[in-house]
Amino acid sequence: MKKVIKNTSLLVCAGVIAVLVLLVLTNSAPIEINIPHITADELATKRKEAAQVARAEQRKQRISKMYTCEVDEDCLIVDKDPCGCGVGPKGVTAVNVAYITDFNEINNKTFGTISCPEKNSREKECSLSARAVCQAKHCKIVY
Secondary structure, eight states: OHHHHHHHHHHHHHHHHHHHHHHHHHOOSOOOOOOOOOOHHHHHHHHHHHHHHHHHHHHHHHHHHHTBOSSGGGEEEEESSTTGGGGOGGGEEEEEGGGHHHHHHHHOOOOOSOOOOSSOOOSGGGSTTOEEEEETTEEEEEO
16 A cells, blocks of 8 residues: 555656646746846945945934933033034033033034124023933933
């Protein structure tokens, strides 16, 4: 009985192989494979775009780290604008002390010759009671 099952299985396998061989040999049309062609210029452009996206993501991560904190002592009020409080509350922010160099590097813009107001803003962010604190693991200015 085992021999009959074995022979039947072999016969079925041989039949399947024969059918597959016939299908392959009788296929008159070759199988088409379309591979997109990309020029060296297009490849260079795609690489530049990918690099720009990667740099932007790294910059976002660096900026995000600048504002994270664990305790109030991690935070410090710094100038975002060369005039600081002279331009009002938008001239200052609170960042993590460990990232002040990174903040200054990213925030260092060419302002050219500027003239700052003679008096600092009296807004709450620029008041004498303003201080940097860590709230919800984020540096903020409180008054």
